[in-house]
Amino acid sequence: MGxxxxxxxxxxxxxxxxxxxxxxxxxxxxxxxxxxKTKTYISLDQDKYAAFKEFDNSGQVRxxxxxxxxxxxRLYYVMVENLSEDNQSSFTLTVYQRSTIINIRNGVPLKxxxxxxNEVTKNFALPLPKGNKTLTLQVNPILEVDKDV
Amino acid sequence: MVKRLGEVRDSLDFPPNNDDGFSIKRIYEESKGFLQxxxxxxxxxxxxxxxxxxxxxxxxHRGRHKFETFKHDVMVFASTS
Numbered sequence: 029m030g031x032x033x034x035x036x037x038x039x040x041x042x043x044x045x046x047x048x049x050x051x052x053x054x055x056x057x058x059x060x061x062x063x064x065k066t067k068t069y070i071s072l073d074q075d076k077y078a079a080f081k082e083f084d085n086s087g088q089v090r091x092x093x094x095x096x097x098x099x100x101x102r103l104y105y106v107m108v109e110n111l112s113e114d115n116q117s118s119f120t121l122t123v124y125q126r127s128t129i130i131n132i133r134n135g136v137p138l139k140x141x142x143x144x145x146n147e148v149t150k151n152f153a154l155p156l157p158k159g160n161k162t163l164t165l166q167v168n169p170i171l172e173v174d175k176d177v
Numbered sequence: 178m179v180k181r182l183g184e185v186r187d188s189l190d191f192p193p194n195n196d197d198g199f200s201i202k203r204i205y206e207e208s209k210g211f212l213q214x215x216x217x218x219x220x221x222x223x224x225x226x227x228x229x230x231x232x233x234x235x236x237x238h239r240g241r242h243k244f245e246t247f248k249h250d251v252m253v254f255a256s257t258s
Contacts, residue, residue: 132255137253141251142249148234151229151230155225156218158223160220161217165214166254166255169211170251
């Protein structure tokens with residue numbers, strides 16, 4: 029996630045790449061072809077016929093928060109087919125998702141809510157004073173069950 | 178400078194692997210148990226910070242007649258001493 033991945037495929041072959049969404053925000057998948065003709069499928073299964081997005085050659089697609097196929101904690105498959113009979117293809121794939129970091133104050137407990145089925149992670153940052161310190165982190169679930177319709 | 182401090186999982190993996198330098202203490206309050214982790218750091222630069230991520234299980238399950246969505250409140254505490 030976030031780091032460009034460059035690879036090449038022999039003629040008439042398929043490459044399969046996987047990623048997982050952690051954050052409950054839109055995701056972008058970008059492909060830049062250096063050489064070759066490709067067809068790319070995005071799917072929740074390792075089956076191109078189950079793909080919910082596809083594009084030819086270089087391209088970029090977004091999976092938006094709230095979209096039917098947006099799921100955190102699920103494996104996504106990016107399947108790239110090299111359509112050429114004779115030549116290899118070379119391309120760079122990048123999956124990007126904006127990350128939110130909550131600033132937490134030193135020694136002050138912070139109550140946060142994980143709401144909805146797709147909210148599975150939260151990031152925190154604590155500024156560190158200089159010197160030899162003991163860092164303490166504590167997470168305490170508050171067992172309140174909210175049954176809404 | 179970016180330094181990875183490690184990863185601590187919940188009680189499913191308890192006792193966790195301590196190779197990352199964390200000291201782990203299990204705490205019980207009002208019949209609920211949770212973990213506290215500590216690590217000694219020598220902070221030499223200005224504007225350094227620790228960034229950490231709390232993961233939670235996907236919070237939807239199938240109810241008897243419909244999907245029920247659960248909301249989870251979590252208290253997060255971080256300090257240096």
